[in-house]
Amino acid sequence: MQALDILVTNARVIDGTGKDAFMGAVGIKGDKIAFVARGAAGIAEAKTVIDAGGKVVCPGFVDPHAHLELLILHQPRTEAYVAQGITTAVNGNCGHSVTPYGTDRVLEYQYRNGLITQRFRETPTPFRWNSFSEYIAGLAAAGGTAINHGFLLGHGTLRWAVMGGAINRPPNEDERKELKRLVREGLEQGALGMSTGLAYIPSKYADTDEIVELAEVLAEYDATYASHIRYQLGIEAATAEAIEIGRRSGARVQVSHLHMGAPGAYRLIADAVAEGQDVAADTIPRSTGHLVRGDRLVQFIMTMSPEYFDVGVDGVLDAMRTPEGRRLFVHQEPFFTHDPAEVYIVNTGDASLEGRTVADVASARSVSPPDLIFDLLLEKGREVTFWFGKDRQDAAPDFPPDEVIRYPWLSPGTDILMVEDWDPQGWYELMRPGCNVTFMRQARRAGVRLEEVIRRMTSFPAKQFRIRDRGVLEEGKAADVIVFDPDAFAYPAADEIDYSNPYTRATGMDYVIVNGTIVMAEGRQLDALPGRPVTR
Numbered sequence: 001m002q003a004l005d006i007l008v009t010n011a012r013v014i015d016g017t018g019k020d021a022f023m024g025a026v027g028i029k030g031d032k033i034a035f036v037a038r039g040a041a042g043i044a045e046a047k048t049v050i051d052a053g054g055k056v057v058c059p060g061f062v063d064p065h066a067h068l069e070l071l072i073l074h075q076p077r078t079e080a081y082v083a084q085g086i087t088t089a090v091n092g093n094c095g096h097s098v099t100p101y102g103t104d105r106v107l108e109y110q111y112r113n114g115l116i117t118q119r120f121r122e123t124p125t126p127f128r129w130n131s132f133s134e135y136i137a138g139l140a141a142a143g144g145t146a147i148n149h150g151f152l153l154g155h156g157t158l159r160w161a162v163m164g165g166a167i168n169r170p171p172n173e174d175e176r177k178e179l180k181r182l183v184r185e186g187l188e189q190g191a192l193g194m195s196t197g198l199a200y201i202p203s204k205y206a207d208t209d210e211i212v213e214l215a216e217v218l219a220e221y222d223a224t225y226a227s228h229i230r231y232q233l234g235i236e237a238a239t240a241e242a243i244e245i246g247r248r249s250g251a252r253v254q255v256s257h258l259h260m261g262a263p264g265a266y267r268l269i270a271d272a273v274a275e276g277q278d279v280a281a282d283t284i285p286r287s288t289g290h291l292v293r294g295d296r297l298v299q300f301i302m303t304m305s306p307e308y309f310d311v312g313v314d315g316v317l318d319a320m321r322t323p324e325g326r327r328l329f330v331h332q333e334p335f336f337t338h339d340p341a342e343v344y345i346v347n348t349g350d351a352s353l354e355g356r357t358v359a360d361v362a363s364a365r366s367v368s369p370p371d372l373i374f375d376l377l378l379e380k381g382r383e384v385t386f387w388f389g390k391d392r393q394d395a396a397p398d399f400p401p402d403e404v405i406r407y408p409w410l411s412p413g414t415d416i417l418m419v420e421d422w423d424p425q426g427w428y429e430l431m432r433p434g435c436n437v438t439f440m441r442q443a444r445r446a447g448v449r450l451e452e453v454i455r456r457m458t459s460f461p462a463k464q465f466r467i468r469d470r471g472v473l474e475e476g477k478a479a480d481v482i483v484f485d486p487d488a489f490a491y492p493a494a495d496e497i498d499y500s501n502p503y504t505r506a507t508g509m510d511y512v513i514v515n516g517t518i519v520m521a522e523g524r525q526l527d528a529l530p531g532r533p534v535t536r
């Protein structure tokens with residue numbers, strides 16, 4: 001037998017299919033799994049032997065919901081992902097993607113949608129692209145990434161490129177043809193599917209028929225339709241629309257970041273699955289809200305306001321000086337519906353404001369809570385930061401309902417976005433770097449077997465996005481393998497989160513191996529960048 005590169009011995013093997021764990025060993029040769037064996041493998045011939053000491057060895061986790069497509073151009077190490085055992089991320093969610101057309105237009109779109117800062121937009125990218133395949137080729141040639149990345153086409157980016165910004169009408173005949181051509185071209189070039197952001201401009205101006213027509217192209221390619229659903233309808237009606245789009249088009253559906261506090265929406269999916277439809281969901285298992293810095297907040301206001309989507313930050317700031325402009329933003333921007341007693345003011349440089357709530361300071365100044373936010377944005381500029389929604393319902397200890405987390409088609413999705421290295425607090429989603437830890441804990445507490453939890457974080461999302469060679473420990477599959485003790489896998493609880501430390505990471509992951517190369521050893525991330533683009 002040829003010498004192995006890596007042998008993981010004395011391990012509790014969980015293969016990702018949901019089958020019972022057994023004590024055994026996993027051998028890796030090159031970038032593939034050479035064997036999975038029960039008992040002592042009896043093979044000492046390996047360049048690196050990892051004695052797992054009875055810990056779990058399983059496939060690396062597959063994250064169905066990420067937004068790393070631009071960040072990895074500058075930050076390929078994605079530490080928050082490696083620390084959670086994620087070896088493959090599906091990017092391009094919520095309607096935002098790296099195509100169509102060229103680099104500058106995509107950066108412009110992502111900036112307008114608050115996904116990147118002005119500084120990021122102005123930083124030269126390591127390569128430039130004009131199509132999905134050029135992006136993939138550039139990424140592979142640019143030095144690699146720590147983990148593997150797959151990509152969806154984003155309906156928002158496509159519609160914006162073809163029709164323009166806040167265009168509230170159906171596409172005409174030529175535009176429909178071009179949208180379909182772009183979806184087909186992206187799929188031919190390796191995209192895993194298409195996402196929508198039906199709560200955002202411009203995706204939200206698409207009616208159900210427009211999406212069904214594009215999803216029919218997805219069905220033709222056995223590609224996935226992932227949706228940030230149309231929340232304006234209410235969460236159940238929005239979930240029903242996603243299911244309808246799948247039923248009418250024949251496309252497989254992934255409902256994105258579905259809130260576990262909405263069991264009714266989950267029951268709709270369960271009914272569709274029972275009738276034989278291919279529908280699944282991912283969820284952010286818990287949130288203590290978002291830390292959003294002033295300049296990002298202005299970008300978000302721009303994103304939600306059709307009158308300002310196309311005018312830029314200065315136009316929004318000007319409008320913020322007038323009562324009419326303020327009324328418009330309050331009406332359209334969901335941040336203003338948060339209970340002001342749960343919105344904290346941080347990073348003001350003013351000790352008299354630091355850590356106080358918007359409700360408290362607004363009352364002291366005799367202004368309305370939204371007016372206080374506008375006043376602070378104008379007075380304090382880009383640095384002022386708001387922590388929205390500290391005490392949300394999903395921070396309660398008995399969250400989520402067992403019924404919800406037991407559904408076999410539910411996976412965790414990180415949905416971490418916008419954390420630029422030079423801008424750690426610009427948008428810091430407090431629980432998301434611990435998403436997999438939290439989901440695993442919640443599911444086990446609800447009585448879900450560990451093997452089943454791991455299936456939902458490995459082979460199941462891999463199957464939903466048709467990532468064929470990953471997500472299972474099996475001879476011949478890609479060697480994406482992790483070693484950890486599930487009981488030591490940890491992240492601060494909702495009430496322990498330190499909002500001033502955006503670099504908090506999950507702990508307890510011992511080894512992360514990507515394509516046969518060790519990326520994390522004994523809990524420390526190495527410099528290796530063996531990750532590859534994952535295409536259809």
Ligand SMILES: [Zn+2]
Binds near residue numbers: 093094228256
């Ligand atoms: Zn979303």
Ligand SMILES: [Zn+2]
Binds near residue numbers: 066067415
């Ligand atoms: Zn998202």
